[in-house]
Amino acid sequence: MKKVIALVAVTLMAATSFGQHEIGAKAGYNYLMTNYEGSETEFETNGGGYHLGAYYSYTPMDNLFLAGELLISSRRWNAISSSTTESSITTKQETYSFYSNHYLDIPMSIKYGLNMRKGRYGDSKYLLFYAGPSVHLLMGSNGSVQRTTRVDAHDQTTVLQEEESYKSEDLKDYFRPVQLGLNAGISYRFGFGLTLDARYQAFAMPSNKVDLDDVANSEWDGVVKQGMFMFSVGYSFLRD
Numbered sequence: 001m002k003k004v005i006a007l008v009a010v011t012l013m014a015a016t017s018f019g020q021h022e023i024g025a026k027a028g029y030n031y032l033m034t035n036y037e038g039s040e041t042e043f044e045t046n047g048g049g050y051h052l053g054a055y056y057s058y059t060p061m062d063n064l065f066l067a068g069e070l071l072i073s074s075r076r077w078n079a080i081s082s083s084t085t086e087s088s089i090t091t092k093q094e095t096y097s098f099y100s101n102h103y104l105d106i107p108m109s110i111k112y113g114l115n116m117r118k119g120r121y122g123d124s125k126y127l128l129f130y131a132g133p134s135v136h137l138l139m140g141s142n143g144s145v146q147r148t149t150r151v152d153a154h155d156q157t158t159v160l161q162e163e164e165s166y167k168s169e170d171l172k173d174y175f176r177p178v179q180l181g182l183n184a185g186i187s188y189r190f191g192f193g194l195t196l197d198a199r200y201q202a203f204a205m206p207s208n209k210v211d212l213d214d215v216a217n218s219e220w221d222g223v224v225k226q227g228m229f230m231f232s233v234g235y236s237f238l239r240d
Contacts, residue, residue, distance in 0.1 A: 020058070020059040020239065020240065021056075021057070021058055021059075021238075021239070021240050022056070022057040022058075022059075022236045022238070022239045023054065023055070023056055023057075023236065023237065023238040023239075024054065024055055024057075024193070024195070024234050024235050024236035024237055024238070025052075025053070025054050025055075025234065025235060025237070026051075026052070026053065026054070026055055026069070026071075026195070026197070026232045026233065026234030026235075027050070027051065027052035027053075027232065027233060027234075028050070028051055028052075028197070028230060028231045028232030028233060029048065029049075029050060029051075029230070029231050030048055030049035030050060030051055030073060030074065030075065030228050030229070030230055031048055031228065031229040031230075031231070032047035032048055032049055032075050032076070032077055032226060032227075032228050033045075033047075033226065033227045033228065033229075034047055034077050034079070034207075034224060034225070034226050035224075035225045035226070036079070036081075036222040036223070036224060036225075037222055037223045037225060038222040038223050043079055043080065043081045043222075044079070044080045044081075045077055045078065045079045045080075046077065046078055047075065047076055047077025047078065048076060048077075049073065049074035049075050049076050049228075050073070050074055051071045051072065051073040051074070051105065051230060051232070052071065052072055053069060053070045053071035053072055053073075053105075054069070054070055055067060055068065055069040055070075055234065056068050056069075057111075057236075062115070063112060063113050063114070063115065064110075064111070064112065064113075065110070065111035065112075065113060065128065065130070066109075066110060066111075067108065067109050067110075067111060067130070067132075068106070068107070068108045068109075069105070069106065069107050069108075070104070070105075070106060071104070071105040071106075071107070072102065072103075072104065072105075072139075073102070073103045073104075073105045073136075074100065074101065074102050074103075075099075075100075075101045075103070075207075075226065075228070076098075076099065076100045076101075077098075077099055078096070078097065078098050079095075079096075079097040079098075079099070080094065080095070080096050080097075081094070081095045081097075082094045082095070088153070089151060089152070089153040090151070090152040090153070091149065091150070091151050091152075092149070092150045092152075093147065093148070093149045093150075094147070094148045094150075095145060095146070095147050095148075096145070096146045096147075096148075097143060097144070097145045097146075098143055098144050098145075099141070099142075099143040100141070100142055100143065101138060101140070101141045101175060101207075102138075102139045102140045102141070103136045103137060103138055103139060103179075104136070104137040104139055105134060105135075105136050106134060106135040106136075106137075107132060107133075107134035107183045107201075108132045108133055108134065109130040109131060109132030109183065110130060110131065110132055111128045111129065111130035111187075112128065112129050112130070113126035113127065113128045113129075113189075114126065114127040114128075117191070124191060125188070125189065125190055125191050126188070126189045127186070127187075127188055128186065128187045128188070128189060129185075129186055130184065130185060130186075130187070130199075131182070131183065131184040131185075132182070132183060132184075133180070133181070133182060133183075134180070134181045134182065134183050134201065135178070135179075135180060135181075136178070136179040136180075136181060136203070137177070137178055138175055138176065138177045138178070138179075140168050141166075141167075141168045141171045141172075141175055142165070142166060142167050142168065142171070143165070143166045143171065144163065144164065144165045144166065145163070145164050145166070146161065146162070146163045147161065147162050147163075148160070148161045149161075173209070174208050174209060175207060175208055175209070176205065176206070176207060176208065176209055179203050179204070179205055179207065180203075180204045180205060181201060181202055181203040181204050182201075182202045182204065183199050183200065183201045183202070183230075184199060184200055184202075185197060185198055185199025185200065185230075186198055186199075187199075193235050193236040193237070193239070194233070194234070194235055195232075195233070195234040195235070195236070196232075196233060196234075197230075197231070197232040197233075197234060198229070198230070198231050198232075199229070199230050199232075200227065200228070200229055200230075201227065201228040201229075201230055202227055203225070203226055203227065203228075206223045206224055206225050206226075207224045207225070207226050208223065208224040
């Protein structure tokens with residue numbers, strides 16, 4: 001993976017004046033999917049986020065594009081877990097967790113474009129298919145946990161509730177500071193610089209650290225695996 005990232009980075013830096021250079025900005029929505037594996041309790045999750053940043057694209061030859069991006073990207077998700085212990089006293093515990101992580105995403109990709117039009121006016125339109133490696137650097141994290149315990153005994157019910165909030169320093173032993181991944185997608189570039197983009201971002205490693213010896217909270221048991229669909233709108237403001 002490191003060799004692939006280095007090769008793509010060197011290729012982008014070695015771009016010369018032979019070809020087209022393009023610089024632009026993009027922003028969009030993240031649809032986040034989270035799965036807790038190995039946890040002792042059942043989880044329900046949902047999440048989303050946003051991304052925004054800049055991109056650079058180089059066209060060394062017709063239909064071939066080399067691209068790199070710098071994106072501020074957020075991953076926000078809720079997790080609801082529950083466990084029940086039944087005996088002479090029935091105890092049910094529900095945990096509602098919210099997490100918000102912010103990353104510096106550095107995706108790189110090789111794109112193949114189908115030229116949809118070479119008209120007399122304006123630039124060509126392209127339907128682009130692409131894939132490549134990505135690096136994700138954790139910039140900050142925060143979260144909150146609300147625990148509700150319901151105890152039923154002798155026809156009486158007792159409800160206990162507590163809340164906790166966490167900042168980056170509280171979660172530094174939980175989330176990975178660096179993730180590697182792969183992205184693949186499709187985009188359509190209009191002749192006047194507007195681009196619509198959709199991709200799937202896969203992460204090659206869990207979002208949390210597998211070794212959780214330093215984390216005492218039981219709601220963090222398990223491995224957090226995530227994947228993300230990203231939908232973007234971009235516009236190139238510099239082309240030559």
